[in-house]
Amino acid sequence: MVNIWIEAEIWPKGSWDCNDDNTDVIVVFPDRSKWIASFFTYQNIETLRQKNIQTGECMNGSYFWYSDMILIDVISRERIEQLIDHLIKLDHLQSVFNRYHDVVAEEDDNYPVCFFNTEEPLR
Template sequence: MKFHLRTPSGQEIVDAVDDNVDILIDVEDGRLFSATFFTINNLSTLMRRYRASGECAAGKYVWAKDMIVVESITRATLEVAIDELIRTGEIESCCTRLH
């Protein structure tokens, strides 16, 4: 099934292997989903920051609603992941459906 992905705020990726991004997923059947995609490196970066700031029990954990972890935040990787989530129906479980 075809889809279009976009960032709600025009957010730009600074580092494709150490970043996170909010994505809106417009599916051709009219459904709209939101999710936040993180890289594994970004999770480590966030935990280090949280250790310093004291957030999340001083970096003992990290969480986000609708978190999806990918190897890199490139358009190609996001498209493969989203295509699979739509194909398997998992998009209904791991993303927030907006309509």
């Protein structure tokens, strides 16, 4: 069991384009470990490149980088959950996501009751 927070889900209604957008995603495990990555659709990379050509950013659109970037076809909760499940099954999540500070007890109210397992580590 993991807890997945998707930044785009708190944006104003109608501002999230599942086919052309980017969003931060945080995954929390019952052992309190927290992992973060930034998801970009393939289309969003092209949109950003075109913007950068116009603005001159990133050497006029000649390159693009972003820390902890994951490229994905569609940014939806369903697709993000599928990818996270896939990465966990392959034991790749820790390679793809960046470790963030662990969840502290004062933050427990942000998670489902009994979500945190204090008896067993994740792995």
